[in-house]
Each structure stands twice: as C-alpha cells, then as structure tokens.
Amino acid sequence: MISIDILEQKDSQKWDSFIRSSNHSSVYHLHFFKTVIEKTYHHKSYYLVASEDNIVKGVLPLFVIKSPVFGNALVSLPFCDYGGIVTSDDTCGRLLLDKAAELAVSLKISEIEFRQTTEQKYFTDTICAGSLKLSKKTGKVRMKLELPDNQDALFSTFPAKLRSQIRKPQKENCTGKNGGVELLDDFYDVFVHNMRDLGSPVHSKALMRNMLEASPDNRLFVIYHNATTPVACSMVCGFNDIAINPWASFKRTYQKISPNMLLYWEMLCYSIEKKYKYFDFGRSTPGEGTFKFKEQWGAKPEQLFWYHYNTRVIPEDEPNGKKEKFIKVWSKLPLPVTRVLGPVIRRQVHL
Structure with a gap:
C-alpha cells in the first residue's frame, strides 16, 4: 500500500536520489x-513523499505563500518555472494531489498551483469536495537548446546576424566573468536596475546568495563594460544533463552595445565546457x-x-488592469526605493 508522509530531514538524500x-x-x-526558500523568505514548506515498502514512488514539494494583499496559496514551486508532482504512477499522483487538497482544507487555503512540465491525467476538474475548481494553463513553454560537443560547432549553426550581434559587445570592450558569491554585488546591481525598468519588484539578494552557497552547480555570470562597469548578468543552475537559466538581466542604458548577446554566449560556452547536453532558456x-x-539561438519550445x-x-488571458x-x-x-521595498513585496508573489 502506498503511504503519503511529510519528508524528514534524515531522508533528504533519498529524496534527491529519486529526483x-x-x-x-x-x-x-x-x-x-x-532550504534556500525557507532561509531566504521563511515560508512554511510541506514536502510530501509517496512510498511503498520503503521505496519512494513519488514526491510533491509545496510551499505556503502568505500575503495580505494577494491571498494565501499552496504552490509547487514558487519563484521558478517548474515544480509539481514527480511520479510515473498515476495512482500515486492522485494520492499526492488528494493530500495537497487535505492540506489546503486544514490550512484554510483556497488556491493551489502545480507547475508541471508534462500533462497529467490525475488533475480532476474539482477538489476539496468541489470547492476548488481547476484552471489548466498551457500558454507558456520552456525554451530548450540541444548543445553540441564544442563551441565552434554551436557558433556555426547561428545565422550571420546573430554571430555579428555576439561579436558587437566584444568590439565595444565588453568582457565576461563567471563565478560565485564574489560576483554577487555586481550581479545584483544589474538585476535591480532591470527589475525596476520592467516594473517588477526585485528578489532579495539573499536568495541568490543562498542559491550559490547551497550548490556548486549554481553559477553567476556578469558582463562588464571597460572591465569595471557591470552591464549584464545571469545565473546558471546545473542539474543532471541540463543547464537552466532562471534569471538574466541587462541595463537598458547599454542596450546599443548588446551586452545581453555576449551574456548568453558566455552561458552557452560554459554549459558546453561542463558537458551539459541541453541549455534551458526558461x-x-x-x-x-x-x-x-x-x-534565434536554436532553442525549441516544450509545452508547460x-x-x-x-x-x-x-x-488564461484574463486582463489585469x-x-x-x-x-x-x-x-x-527611484532605484533605492525598489531595492528596499522590492524583496518585501516579492516574497508574497509566488510567480
């Protein structure tokens, strides 16, 4: 019989092995x-494990995101593109969904979101005795590029215009670095500028710091103009055979020299060097x-x-004035205002 339990710290390695x-x-x-989300934003988590005969059959990571403005929600997973139930067994998936519904009732939460990368049949039209109704959103895709064995092979696949755009910032005295927390201040300087210009509250710098400290497979990239001025930035997170790019930003005042083109090229070169087979643009x-x-980089869409x-x-396309x-x-x-207020608001927005 399959049982559903909340993950204990001592079983974290078993969880990761399954993932x-x-x-x-x-x-x-x-x-x-x-650990990163709890440490950064102090949200309560419920990591559910479905097991049979002490063997993991499926998992569901959930966070409670509380907000006096936006309401409370159970989300799998917040602040990222992917999450949801992981299992190859529909029966197991249904049991995990039912357990999430039970949690929602006990916590008095009326919103649950599962960010699946594949279509699942066990998501029924209603849960919680019919009080919660399903909206299936398919308007987004992930953009994924299969990587060759070397940089030259990839560069040769690009159209002439793209190759020229990559060379342009190099001619304008732009250079790139990748590394860890030593680049965080420069990364965040660009990130704050970009998020303000996009009209979006910025994440706490602690989120990136905690990501970097949690795994050596997480890496920062910064493009500099004239060796000292940070003008573009990104992060790459490695997982199995894929490099994932959760954030990328550049300063609009430097748009004419296209630092973002060099930024993406640097990430792709790094991913090839580290023997990843795919690059996920997000x-x-x-x-x-x-x-x-x-x-334009050759990435292909995969339905979310x-x-x-x-x-x-x-x-899905409901207007939001x-x-x-x-x-x-x-x-x-002003930037100083968004730097202070941004993280306070952003922790409440689970998108």
Whole structure:
C-alpha cells in the first residue's frame, strides 16, 4: 500500500536520489531549494513523499505563500518555472494531489498551483469536495537548446546576424566573468536596475546568495563594460544533463552595445565546457519578444502545464488592469526605493 508522509530531514538524500533519477523533475525539486526558500523568505514548506515498502514512488514539494494583499496559496514551486508532482504512477499522483487538497482544507487555503512540465491525467476538474475548481494553463513553454560537443560547432549553426550581434559587445570592450558569491554585488546591481525598468519588484539578494552557497552547480555570470562597469548578468543552475537559466538581466542604458548577446554566449560556452547536453532558456509565451529572442539561438519550445485550483475557473488571458498600473508606477520609482521595498513585496508573489 502506498503511504503519503511529510519528508524528514534524515531522508533528504533519498529524496534527491529519486529526483535525479526522474525524467520529469527539475533542479528546483532538489532538497537544497527547500532550504534556500525557507532561509531566504521563511515560508512554511510541506514536502510530501509517496512510498511503498520503503521505496519512494513519488514526491510533491509545496510551499505556503502568505500575503495580505494577494491571498494565501499552496504552490509547487514558487519563484521558478517548474515544480509539481514527480511520479510515473498515476495512482500515486492522485494520492499526492488528494493530500495537497487535505492540506489546503486544514490550512484554510483556497488556491493551489502545480507547475508541471508534462500533462497529467490525475488533475480532476474539482477538489476539496468541489470547492476548488481547476484552471489548466498551457500558454507558456520552456525554451530548450540541444548543445553540441564544442563551441565552434554551436557558433556555426547561428545565422550571420546573430554571430555579428555576439561579436558587437566584444568590439565595444565588453568582457565576461563567471563565478560565485564574489560576483554577487555586481550581479545584483544589474538585476535591480532591470527589475525596476520592467516594473517588477526585485528578489532579495539573499536568495541568490543562498542559491550559490547551497550548490556548486549554481553559477553567476556578469558582463562588464571597460572591465569595471557591470552591464549584464545571469545565473546558471546545473542539474543532471541540463543547464537552466532562471534569471538574466541587462541595463537598458547599454542596450546599443548588446551586452545581453555576449551574456548568453558566455552561458552557452560554459554549459558546453561542463558537458551539459541541453541549455534551458526558461519560460516564454509563444510569439512574444522573449520567445523570439530565445528561438534565434536554436532553442525549441516544450509545452508547460500549470494546474491551478481556485474558487473559480480563471481564464488564461484574463486582463489585469491593476497589474498593468502597478508595473507602470513601479518602473518610475527611484532605484533605492525598489531595492528596499522590492524583496518585501516579492516574497508574497509566488510567480
């Protein structure tokens, strides 16, 4: 019989072994991410394990995200593109879903989100005795590039325009570095600028620091102009045979010299050097600007499936006038203000 239990610290290695052996898991499913989120934002977690005869059959990592403004939610997983139930057994998946529903009832939470990378049949139209209704969101894709064995082979696949765009920042005296916490201040300087310009509250610097300290497979990249001025930045997280890019930013004032093109080239070269087979550019909406940007590098779309339970069915393209107004106002705020207030708000936004 399959039992569902909450993960104990002593079983964290068993959890990670299961995650690394699955074809439908991600770096964010690893136990270190639990520690990172708890340490950074102090959110309560429930890591559920389905087991039979002491063998792990499936897992579901959940965080409780509380907000007096946005409401409370159970999310798998917050602040990243991928999460959800990991199992190859539909019966096991259903049991984990039912346990999540039980948690929602006991915690008096009316919103649950599962960020799956594959379609699952066990997500029913309603849960919690019909009080929570399913909205299946399929408007996003992950952009994934298969990597060759060497940099020259990859460069030769690029169209002439892209090759020229990569060379341009090099001609403008831009250079790149990759490393750990020693680059964090320069990374965050660029990150704060970019998030403000996008109208989005910035994450706490502690999140990146904790990510770097949690795993040697997490790496920062910074592009400098004239050797000293940070103008673009990103992070790469390694997992099995794939390098994942959760964040990438550049300063709009340096857009003419295209530092972001050199940034992505540096990440791709690093990924090839470390023998990763794939590079994940992250989530995009088909047809939009970020999708086309990633597509030019040769990345191919893979459908994402986000299963969202709420008290009502929410249309995927439902307009949000308040969000648009917030973005407009936030993008005009002074940087010091966004640096202080950003993390306070961002910890409450689970997207």
